[in-house]
Amino acid sequence: MPGMVSMTQPIQQSFNPYTENGGTILAIAGADFTVIAGDTRQSEGYSIQTRYAPKVFRLTDKAVLAVNGFAADGNMFVKKVRQRLEWYRHAHAKDMPIRAIARLIQTMLYARRFFPYYVYNILGGIEEDGTGAVYSFDPVGSYEREACRAAGAAQSLVQPFLDNQIYFKNQTPAAGTAFPKHLPLSTVLPLVIDSFTSATERHIEVGDGLEIYVVLARNSTALAGLQSLRGVQEVTGTNDGERVFVIRRDLKKD
Amino acid sequence: MSIMDHNGGSVIAMVGKDCVAIASDLRLGDRALSISSNFQRIFPITDRIYVGLPGLGTDVATLRERFRFRVNMYTIKEEREIEPETFAHLVSSTLYEHRFGPYFIEPVMAGMSKTPSGGYKPFIAATDLIGCLNFAKDFVVAGTASSKLYGVAEGLWEPDLEPEDLFETISQTLLNAADRDAFSGWGAIVHIITKDKIITRTLKGRMD
Amino acid sequence: MDHFPTNWGRPRHEGFDAYGTFPIHQRPTNGPKDAFKEGIERTQQPIVTGTSVLAIKYKDGIMMAADNLASYGSLARFKDISRLHAVGNNTIIGAGGDMSDFQYIQTILDDITTEEFTAQDGHSLGPAEIHEYLSQVMYARRTKMNPLWNALLVGGVKDGKKFLAYVDLLGTTYSASTLATGFGGHLAIPLLREAVEGREDTLTEEEALRIIENSMRVLFYRDARSLNKYQVAIVTEAGVKISESLKVETSWSFAEGIRGYGAQTQ
Numbered sequence: 103m104p105g106m107v108s109m110t111q112p113i114q115q116s117f118n119p120y121t122e123n124g125g126t127i128l129a130i131a132g133a134d135f136t137v138i139a140g141d142t143r144q145s146e147g148y149s150i151q152t153r154y155a156p157k158v159f160r161l162t163d164k165a166v167l168a169v170n171g172f173a174a175d176g177n178m179f180v181k182k183v184r185q186r187l188e189w190y191r192h193a194h195a196k197d198m199p200i201r202a203i204a205r206l207i208q209t210m211l212y213a214r215r216f217f218p219y220y221v222y223n224i225l226g227g228i229e230e231d232g233t234g235a236v237y238s239f240d241p242v243g244s245y246e247r248e249a250c251r252a253a254g255a256a257q258s259l260v261q262p263f264l265d266n267q268i269y270f271k272n273q274t275p276a277a278g279t280a281f282p283k284h285l286p287l288s289t290v291l292p293l294v295i296d297s298f299t300s301a302t303e304r305h306i307e308v309g310d311g312l313e314i315y316v317v318l319a320r321n322s323t324a325l326a327g328l329q330s331l332r333g334v335q336e337v338t339g340t341n342d343g344e345r346v347f348v349i350r351r352d353l354k355k356d
Numbered sequence: 357m358s359i360m361d362h363n364g365g366s367v368i369a370m371v372g373k374d375c376v377a378i379a380s381d382l383r384l385g386d387r388a389l390s391i392s393s394n395f396q397r398i399f400p401i402t403d404r405i406y407v408g409l410p411g412l413g414t415d416v417a418t419l420r421e422r423f424r425f426r427v428n429m430y431t432i433k434e435e436r437e438i439e440p441e442t443f444a445h446l447v448s449s450t451l452y453e454h455r456f457g458p459y460f461i462e463p464v465m466a467g468m469s470k471t472p473s474g475g476y477k478p479f480i481a482a483t484d485l486i487g488c489l490n491f492a493k494d495f496v497v498a499g500t501a502s503s504k505l506y507g508v509a510e511g512l513w514e515p516d517l518e519p520e521d522l523f524e525t526i527s528q529t530l531l532n533a534a535d536r537d538a539f540s541g542w543g544a545i546v547h548i549i550t551k552d553k554i555i556t557r558t559l560k561g562r563m564d
Numbered sequence: 565m566d567h568f569p570t571n572w573g574r575p576r577h578e579g580f581d582a583y584g585t586f587p588i589h590q591r592p593t594n595g596p597k598d599a600f601k602e603g604i605e606r607t608q609q610p611i612v613t614g615t616s617v618l619a620i621k622y623k624d625g626i627m628m629a630a631d632n633l634a635s636y637g638s639l640a641r642f643k644d645i646s647r648l649h650a651v652g653n654n655t656i657i658g659a660g661g662d663m664s665d666f667q668y669i670q671t672i673l674d675d676i677t678t679e680e681f682t683a684q685d686g687h688s689l690g691p692a693e694i695h696e697y698l699s700q701v702m703y704a705r706r707t708k709m710n711p712l713w714n715a716l717l718v719g720g721v722k723d724g725k726k727f728l729a730y731v732d733l734l735g736t737t738y739s740a741s742t743l744a745t746g747f748g749g750h751l752a753i754p755l756l757r758e759a760v761e762g763r764e765d766t767l768t769e770e771e772a773l774r775i776i777e778n779s780m781r782v783l784f785y786r787d788a789r790s791l792n793k794y795q796v797a798i799v800t801e802a803g804v805k806i807s808e809s810l811k812v813e814t815s816w817s818f819a820e821g822i823r824g825y826g827a828q829t830q
């Protein structure tokens with residue numbers, strides 16, 4: 103009988119070193135800021151393991167890493183990236199620039215090409231020239247710099263929405279006008295929140311809480327509108343000039 | 357790879373203020389190979405009801421004819437036009453008759469239904485391939501781009517859109533979702549149904 | 565002795581390679597081989613298993629419970645084993661899954677406690693450190709495809725801070741005010757969350773005990789691999805206490821009224 107376990111011979115059930123822990127992450131780059139966000143639910147199958155397990159991590163004052171996929175691999179990967187960044191700091195007396203972190207992440211991921219970290223990474227922050235940057239990776243290290251990217255369980259729900267609202271895909275500007283190349287923070291933040299409320303509505307693995315990291319370049323104009331927001335907290339670590347904020351919001355828990 | 361993804365294609369329907377809209381892409385494929393960029397899978401049932409049939413191409417043709425036959429039989433027996441609610445149940449039971457050897461189609465319906473007071477109110481519904489009905493109040497989606505359609509529609513849709521605004525919303529939703537789906541795209545068609553007229557527009561889309 | 569000169573490698577010459585940087589090529593190793601390499605035993609499935617562990621935060625600290633059963637498949641094999649283990653004065657761990665792997669974990673935890681004690685540096689391992697250590701061990705073993713087949717809860721209080729976290733055979737970790745392993749994750753967690761969430765700092769020991777007792781009863785009613793004999797561990801600022809075995813009070817009188825499942829005369 104197909105699909106039934108044979109009783110006459112022993113079953114070979116080998117150990118599966120991977121699982122999926124749900125959740126979604128997202129990052130959008132502005133002209134002089136970057137927003138990196140993730141929900142805080144961690145699940146396995148239909149069980150919610152915890153309503154608060156962060157997926158977004160401040161690496162330096164110019165780089166924030168969001169990690170999504172297999173949580174154990176994700177946490178270990180962040181731990182190892184941080185270790186390498188600390189070594190760099192001890193060797194060079196400065197924080198590693200974000201494009202170097204991006205290349206570092208590629209080599210670290212590709213080093214495990216034949217037993218991959220089962221994680222999708224999105225690195226967001228400020229480039230050395232002061233522009234907002236988003237780098238997205240696949241589990242084995244392929245990466246590119248982009249203006250916006252969603253990953254994780256609800257990637258398919260969020261990414262086309264972002265294509266439309268960030269890249270203005272399938273839209274034409276009114277005659278004699280042009281779409282802005284970069285959106286202001288006051289436009290980006292509501293889009294991030296809307297993306298996650300939409301994903302929460304239609305995807306069971308997304309919800310509980312939302313953590314939005316905002317990285318500002320030196321003298322970023324986005325600072326003014328940011329500090330008056332509800333639930334905003336500054337997590338800047340140095341006096342280099344870049345500033346990091348985190349905004350926490352509730353998402354539906356069902 | 358599921359049979360449901362063999363030919364590709366997606367359909368979406370939305371409710372507006374005294375209007376409904378239904379839209380589909382125009383691609384017909386053979387797995388990854390695109391065959392046609394003018395494949396119609398939305399059909400008029402009455403002057404006020406449209407049905408979209410995303411799924412296996414051969415079943416699109418079969419079901420279209422089956423529904424035509426059954427609606428004609430209904431019209432003859434009842435001597436009146438079928439209402440959208442009734443048609444939704446007709447679709448559901450037609451599919452459920454084949455519970456254990458189903459048509460690989462997930463129909464989406466949109467129409468204006470008569471109210472007892474003589475007015476019209478918007479109606480949309482969708483079913484799965486064995487006829488489980490979903491009467492939504494906002495929008496319904498189906499097809500290979502369904503997850504993308506859910507995401508974009510959830511972000512763009514709002515209540516009480518006027519016909520032209522509803523047209524823009526459903527078009528943007530479909531186009532942007534189809535652009536992220538390898539099996540949908542190659543142009544689109546949109547129908548806006550109001551109580552006294554139907555506006556049909558064919559949209560250009562990315563051809564890759 | 566390797567008799568193949570091509571495998572001996574090239575001697576280094578200080579003249580042109582003062583620091584020994586000359587590339588050393590990958591050559592086949594002809595050293596002693598592990599003749600038993602193919603025969604290394606790995607835990608590919610659990611044998612003697614424990615079922616759920618429950619834990620909650622309450623006013624004074626952490627409360628954890630596990631029954632006394634170690635099953636051999638569907639056989640209730642050992643009915644007086646303890647699945648709760650104290651580590652130092654601030655930490656309790658509870659284990660579901662393979663009991664031999666758990667006993668191995670107990671020995672390594674005892675080893676590091678001893679080592680930490682002998683250092684006499686004024687530091688002691690708290691629950692957070694024990695959990696971090698365990699999660700690194702568990703993750704390292706899964707990465708070697710040789711897992712310790714357990715789901716563990718680690719709880720405790722140190723320096724006025726309550727700690728409660730989970731780690732399993734994959735190295736997956738998380739923290740919450742109510743945790744459960746195995747079947748408890750499905751049956752007990754909804755009850756525990758309802759009773760505990762938002763009341764972590766007000767629940768008394770008696771209330772916490774009632775919540776735990778009730779959850780253990782539900783598990784005994786519905787989890788076929790559970791036992792009506794369990795222990796409760798309490799970790800407070802005062803230290804770790806693991807109770808004697810307690811009995812789950814059950815009532816089966818309702819079963820009398822059930823009709824329709826077996827042979828009944830009427």
